[in-house]
Amino acid sequence: MGKKLTSRSEDYSKWYNELVVKADLAENSGVRGCMVIKPYGFAIWEKMQAQLDKMFKETGHENAYFPLFIPKSYLSKEASHVEGFAKECAVVTHYRLKNAEDGSGIVVDEDAKLEEELIVRPTSETIIWDTYRRWIQSYRDLPLLINQWANVVRWEMRTRLFLRTAEFLWQEGHTAHATRQEAVEEAQQMMHVYAEFAEEHMAVPVIKGTKTESERFAGAEETYCIEALMQDGKALQAGTSHFLGQNFAKAFDVKFATKEGKQEHVWATSWGVSTRLMGALVMTHSDDNGLVLPPKLAPIQVVIVPIYKGLEQLDVISEKVDSLVKELRSKGISVKYDKRDTHKPGFKFNEYELKGVPVRLAIGQRDLENGTYEVARRDTLEKESIKAEDIVGKIVSLMDEIQENIYKKALDYRKAHITKVDSYDEFKEVIEGKGGFVLAHWDGTAETEDKIKEETKATIRCILLNAEKEEGKCMVTGKPSMQRVLFAKAY
Numbered sequence: 001m002g003k004k005l006t007s008r009s010e011d012y013s014k015w016y017n018e019l020v021v022k023a024d025l026a027e028n029s030g031v032r033g034c035m036v037i038k039p040y041g042f043a044i045w046e047k048m049q050a051q052l053d054k055m056f057k058e059t060g061h062e063n064a065y066f067p068l069f070i071p072k073s074y075l076s077k078e079a080s081h082v083e084g085f086a087k088e089c090a091v092v093t094h095y096r097l098k099n100a101e102d103g104s105g106i107v108v109d110e111d112a113k114l115e116e117e118l119i120v121r122p123t124s125e126t127i128i129w130d131t132y133r134r135w136i137q138s139y140r141d142l143p144l145l146i147n148q149w150a151n152v153v154r155w156e157m158r159t160r161l162f163l164r165t166a167e168f169l170w171q172e173g174h175t176a177h178a179t180r181q182e183a184v185e186e187a188q189q190m191m192h193v194y195a196e197f198a199e200e201h202m203a204v205p206v207i208k209g210t211k212t213e214s215e216r217f218a219g220a221e222e223t224y225c226i227e228a229l230m231q232d233g234k235a236l237q238a239g240t241s242h243f244l245g246q247n248f249a250k251a252f253d254v255k256f257a258t259k260e261g262k263q264e265h266v267w268a269t270s271w272g273v274s275t276r277l278m279g280a281l282v283m284t285h286s287d288d289n290g291l292v293l294p295p296k297l298a299p300i301q302v303v304i305v306p307i308y309k310g311l312e313q314l315d316v317i318s319e320k321v322d323s324l325v326k327e328l329r330s331k332g333i334s335v336k337y338d339k340r341d342t343h344k345p346g347f348k349f350n351e352y353e354l355k356g357v358p359v360r361l362a363i364g365q366r367d368l369e370n371g372t373y374e375v376a377r378r379d380t381l382e383k384e385s386i387k388a389e390d391i392v393g394k395i396v397s398l399m400d401e402i403q404e405n406i407y408k409k410a411l412d413y414r415k416a417h418i419t420k421v422d423s424y425d426e427f428k429e430v431i432e433g434k435g436g437f438v439l440a441h442w443d444g445t446a447e448t449e450d451k452i453k454e455e456t457k458a459t460i461r462c463i464l465l466n467a468e469k470e471e472g473k474c475m476v477t478g479k480p481s482m483q484r485v486l487f488a489k490a491y
Helices: 012-022 039-058 072-076 079-088 125-135 180-200 247-251 276-285 310-330 345-354 365-370 388-416 424-432 446-456
Strands: 026-028 035-037 069-071 090-094 097-099 106-108 113-120 144-153 167-177 207-210 222-229 235-245 255-257 263-265 267-274 302-306 335-337 359-363 372-377 383-387 418-420 437-441 459-464 484-488
Touching: 012 026, 012 276, 035 039, 039 144, 039 167, 039 180, 039 276, 069 072, 072 079, 072 113, 072 125, 079 247, 125 144, 125 167, 125 247, 167 180, 180 207, 180 222, 180 235, 180 267, 222 276, 222 388, 222 459, 222 484, 235 247, 235 276, 247 267, 267 276, 276 388, 302 310, 302 345, 310 335, 310 359, 310 365, 310 388, 345 359, 359 365, 359 388, 365 372, 372 388, 383 388, 388 418, 424 437, 424 446, 424 484, 446 459
Parallel strands: 302 335, 302 359, 418 437
Antiparallel strands: 026 035, 069 113, 090 113, 097 106, 144 167, 167 267, 207 222, 207 459, 222 235, 235 267, 255 263, 359 372, 372 383, 437 484, 459 484
C-alpha cells in the first residue's frame, strides 16, 4: 500500500489534507463545504464523545436534544448574538417542492413560503433559552445543567476537513444558575474539563486563558478557552466555555423566585467542543508516514499480522493468536487480528502505520519456533522481539508509554516554540520565521489588536489564566501594560 504522502516540511496543508483522506478519516461530500466522516474517523470521534460524555455526567450534567430549526425572531432577541452569527446562517424559507410546469425538473413551490423563516442552528442558545423559560420557575429548579450532542451549520466559504466545514458535529452545554459566581465557576470548570480531556486523552498540551473582548463568543461577558499548538507553528482553539451573564435570561425573560420570594433573572453559561478536535489530533502527533494516535483514542490499539506460507501454517499461528486476543480484550485493549489472504504482510504494515495503530505485532514461522512476537511501536517506529509469555505485560505497559511519549513530544515542541518578545520588529520576525506562540505586551485596546492582526495575521489567542503580572510597554504603541498575552497565527 503506497502511502506517498506529501511531507510536512514540503507542504503542511497538503500533507494534512492527503492524510485525512488516505487514512480513511473523512472525505468531501457532494454538498459543497460538507464532509463525510468515514467509519474509521467516526470511531475516533465516538471514543472522544464517550469520554467527554462521561466527564460531563461526572460533573452533574444531563443530555437533552433541541430542534435543528430556530425561528428567525429568536435570533433577533439578543443583539450581539445575532450580529455575531448573521453572516454564517443558512435560512429555510419554503417547505415544499413541485415539478416545474415546463418539465425542466423540481422547483421551489412559491405558494409554500413559511410565515417566518427558520434558521438552521449555528448554535442553540436562543432555542434553548426560550425552552428554559418554561423549565425554570424557582430556585429549586437551579442549577440547570444540560448538554446536547448535535450538528450545527455555519456557512463557510473556505473549508477544510474537520477544521472548518459548513456542517460539523459537536456538543454544546447550556446551564442556568442562581448567582453570578456559580455561573462563572461553571464556565471555568468546563474549561478545565476540556483541558483535562485534551491533555490526558488526546495527549495534546493546551494553554488556558480568556479571550479578548473582540474575540469573545457573540453574547458572552467572558470566554474561557484552551489553545493548542500544531506542528506547523499555528495555534488551534481546541475548546471554549462562555460566561453569558444575564444577557440571554433577559432576552428570553427567564426568571426564578429566590428563597426570599423575589423575582430575578438567572445567570448563564454555554460551552462546546467539536469535530475540530479531530483536526487537532491529526496535526499535533502525526508524521510523514501517517497518523500517530494516542492509545486512549485509537479505535484499534493493537493489530496482529500473521506471516505464513500456506493455510496449515496460518492455522497454527491463529490458534496461538486467538488466546492472546482474548487475554488482551479481557484487559480492555482493542485488538484486530488481520488474517486477510487478499493482502500481503507488507501492505498491512503500511496500512496500519498510515492509520496510526499504536502497536503492531507480527508472528511468523521463526517466531513460532522461538516463542516470540515482533513488536513495533507506531510513535517511535522501533521494533523488538518479545517472548510470548511476556507479551501481554509488554503491551499493557506500552499503552501508557506511548500515550505519555506522544504527549511529551508535543509538549517539548510547544516549549521550544514559545517566544518572549519586547519589540514589534522582533514580533514580526518570530511570527514570520519561527512561528509558534509569542508572548508580548499589549496595551489592551482593540485598535492595537486589529493593527497587529491586519499587519501580521497573528491574533491574541488568549490572556493567560493566573499569569504573572509583569510591568512593560506595548510592543506597538509603547503604552503601559501589566502582563504579556499570547499571540499566534491560527487555524
